[in-house]
Amino acid sequence: MTSIRPKDRPHTSAALSAAGRPVTDQVHVLRDRINGRQAVVGVVGQGYVGFPLAQRVAECGFTTLGFDVNDATIARCAAGNRHRKYRAIRSVGDLTSVDVIIIAVPTPTRDGEAGREPDLSVVTAAVHTVLASLPDDRRLRLLILESTYAPGTTRNVVAPIVAACRKLNREIALGYSPERIDPGNTTYSLVNTPKVTSGYDEDAAFLTQLFYSQIVDQAVSAPSLEAAEATKILENTFRFINITFAQEFDQYCEQLGISAREVTRLAATKPFGFMPFYAGAGIGGHCIAEDPYYLHQSMQDAGLAAPILGAAIANHEARAGVIRERIVYRLGGRPIHGARILLLGVSYKPGIGDARRSPAELLIAELAAEGAIVDYHDPYIARFAGRDSVDLGSLQPTDYDLCVVVTDHGFVQVRRLEAAGWRVLDTTNSTVSDTPSPAKRGVLERLSGVTRLLRPRPSIKVAS
Numbered sequence: 001m002t003s004i005r006p007k008d009r010p011h012t013s014a015a016l017s018a019a020g021r022p023v024t025d026q027v028h029v030l031r032d033r034i035n036g037r038q039a040v041v042g043v044v045g046q047g048y049v050g051f052p053l054a055q056r057v058a059e060c061g062f063t064t065l066g067f068d069v070n071d072a073t074i075a076r077c078a079a080g081n082r083h084r085k086y087r088a089i090r091s092v093g094d095l096t097s098v099d100v101i102i103i104a105v106p107t108p109t110r111d112g113e114a115g116r117e118p119d120l121s122v123v124t125a126a127v128h129t130v131l132a133s134l135p136d137d138r139r140l141r142l143l144i145l146e147s148t149y150a151p152g153t154t155r156n157v158v159a160p161i162v163a164a165c166r167k168l169n170r171e172i173a174l175g176y177s178p179e180r181i182d183p184g185n186t187t188y189s190l191v192n193t194p195k196v197t198s199g200y201d202e203d204a205a206f207l208t209q210l211f212y213s214q215i216v217d218q219a220v221s222a223p224s225l226e227a228a229e230a231t232k233i234l235e236n237t238f239r240f241i242n243i244t245f246a247q248e249f250d251q252y253c254e255q256l257g258i259s260a261r262e263v264t265r266l267a268a269t270k271p272f273g274f275m276p277f278y279a280g281a282g283i284g285g286h287c288i289a290e291d292p293y294y295l296h297q298s299m300q301d302a303g304l305a306a307p308i309l310g311a312a313i314a315n316h317e318a319r320a321g322v323i324r325e326r327i328v329y330r331l332g333g334r335p336i337h338g339a340r341i342l343l344l345g346v347s348y349k350p351g352i353g354d355a356r357r358s359p360a361e362l363l364i365a366e367l368a369a370e371g372a373i374v375d376y377h378d379p380y381i382a383r384f385a386g387r388d389s390v391d392l393g394s395l396q397p398t399d400y401d402l403c404v405v406v407t408d409h410g411f412v413q414v415r416r417l418e419a420a421g422w423r424v425l426d427t428t429n430s431t432v433s434d435t436p437s438p439a440k441r442g443v444l445e446r447l448s449g450v451t452r453l454l455r456p457r458p459s460i461k462v463a464s
């Protein structure tokens with residue numbers, strides 16, 4: 001593994017030939033255009049990953065085209081653009097001038113015969129679209145995939161598509177660099193999170209490493225496409241398995257009558273060898289809730305039974321049922337059919353307006369299937385699961401049989417709600433500490449006779 005920082009990145013052809021391999025003029029040209037920030041960069045997919053990435057590329061001085069198939073997304077990107085060198089485009093024909101193309105489109109899962117399975121159709125469609133748009137000028141371009149998928153996908157799925165219509169390595173240098181963006185994280189951004197890079201051949205690996213070393217503090221080159229692909233899927237599956245274990249431990253602690261969250265906090269006082277993970281309503285988001293399925297299928301394709309990951313997936317899929325049981329218990333004998341339930345927070349994690357594969361989705365489906373009447377409130381998400389976010393200020397404790405905290409955005413004090421007569425189930429168990437977190441200190445507002453702590457309400461976030 002090698003790492004090129006901006007200060008020691010190679011700028012000359014001598015640096016290339018020092019690698020001991022033949023270098024074509026085309027590689028020199030592209031290298032110089034990247035080094036000189038003259039390269040035109042197209043970013044395909046302007047969602048949670050693609051838009052901030054394109055903004056950063058433009059900020060670094062590259063002319064940047066942000067392409068998306070969604071009109072509303074393009075309008076939001078145009079409105080949210082902060083850089084003169086960035087332009088949001090809806091027509092793929094505008095990509096003809098690009099030297100570097102980055103693909104950052106979704107890699108979801110879908111229902112298959114044996115459960116959820118990877119769906120690469122969006123990636124393959126995007127690759128086809130991009131290749132069809134490029135002029136047949138024999139110029140070398142760098143095509144980098146950022147989407148998360150199983151090891152072998154760039155080589156065995158993407159490269160054949162490229163090779164079918166372009167000369168792989170001569171007209172298209174193929175790279176892979178997994179995105180590590182963590183929306184809402186104020187400590188680690190795209191810039192100060194190291195970026196792993198890789199390429200189909202040495203030239204592609206070099207150009208990919210060179211490109212990212214222009215835009216992030218540290219680019220780390222992986223020895224192969226497969227190693228870079230596996231890195232990302234390991235990171236996310238590591239998190240997934242640990243959270244599912246936290247969920248299992250949480251069930252165990254409930255049997256014992258102790259708080260798993262408090263125990264985890266105590267364990268985390270050990271300064272080495274322990275990393276805390278907390279159970280909540282379940283695992284959500286487009287990454288952690290999806291990527292393990294890609295790894296699981298890949299492991300099975302490799303002939304492994306993968307029982308640990310399989311058990312984690314089973315735990316994940318059963319979590320909504322566990323929470324439903326807690327709701328039934330907390331209703332205290334009142335039938336779930338006809339029960340009025342208010343969910344607080346439906347995004348997949350605190351502080352952001354992203355509800356993709358949110359645990360609230362499964363929970364609402366489970367509760368509605370049993371005849372419960374479910375509403376929700378989330379200051380970040382105006383509409384969800386066919387409902388509008390209700391206005392907390394107009395509600396009385398008697399309006400609902402139970403209030404369920406699904407995602408703790410830090411604006412509700414559960415104890416105050418309870419003191420005011422609300423029946424509450426806090427799936428995040430965040431009230432166990434007597435010390436309110438800084439996030440819970442905020443502007444005091446009134447809620448139908450209940451004094452609650454509110455933070456200033458964020459505007460609803462779009463496409464960033």
Ligand SMILES: NC(=O)c1ccc[n+]([C@@H]2O[C@H](COP(=O)([O-])OP(=O)(O)OC[C@H]3O[C@@H](n4cnc5c(N)ncnc54)[C@H](O)[C@@H]3O)[C@@H](O)[C@H]2O)c1
Pocket residue numbers: 044045046047048049050067068069070073104105106107122125126129146147148149178179180181182183286287
């Ligand atoms: N969101 C995250 O926090 C995160 C973090 C790390 C990695 N990732 C990975 O990055 C990839 C992208 O995720 P995301 O969260 O940005 O997805 P997203 O859904 O927010 O954005 C993807 C965008 O791609 C667009 N798109 C789809 N097909 C297209 C096409 N053919 N041409 C042009 N645009 C097209 C969609 O309209 C959408 O705007 C995924 O593989 C994901 O696993 C995401």
